[in-house]
Amino acid sequence: MHTDPNCLFCKIAAGQIPARKVYEDERFLAFHDIHPAAPVHLLLVPKHHIASLADATEADTDWLGAMMALAPRLMREHGGAGGFKTQINTGPDGGQEVMHLHLHLLGGPRPWGKGG
Numbered sequence: 001m002h003t004d005p006n007c008l009f010c011k012i013a014a015g016q017i018p019a020r021k022v023y024e025d026e027r028f029l030a031f032h033d034i035h036p037a038a039p040v041h042l043l044l045v046p047k048h049h050i051a052s053l054a055d056a057t058e059a060d061t062d063w064l065g066a067m068m069a070l071a072p073r074l075m076r077e078h079g080g081a082g083g084f085k086t087q088i089n090t091g092p093d094g095g096q097e098v099m100h101l102h103l104h105l106l107g108g109p110r111p112w113g114k115g116g
Ligand code: 5GP
Pocket: 008, 019, 020, 031, 032, 033, 034, 035, 036, 043, 088, 089, 095, 096, 097, 098, 099
């Protein structure tokens, strides 16, 4: 599996940096965002390193689909049963700050504050 030793989310996946993990399997890891933008704000990441969705090709279809299909289960189990938002920020103009593809899962009772 391709990982990047300098990447924050690869380090979290490797257990080198702590995170409030809520889910882990062979391919994916989910943990609480350190600066939550909603009552429930999870980040779902592939364990292999891919910098952004801009790098995805048809070869990534299977795991991208699996990652999306995992989202509702995680949100049901972690306070987002009432509904949630999914967001992938891609590249500088997409507002991406951590260059390891991640799916934001935002939910919990409203109001969420600005931007919600
Ligand atoms: P982006 O802007 O790249 O889509 O989102 C990066 C997200 O990662 C932000 O919401 C930010 O709060 C979160 N984040 C950054 N550093 C850490 C960290 O060390 N631990 C956790 N759990 N989240 C982080």
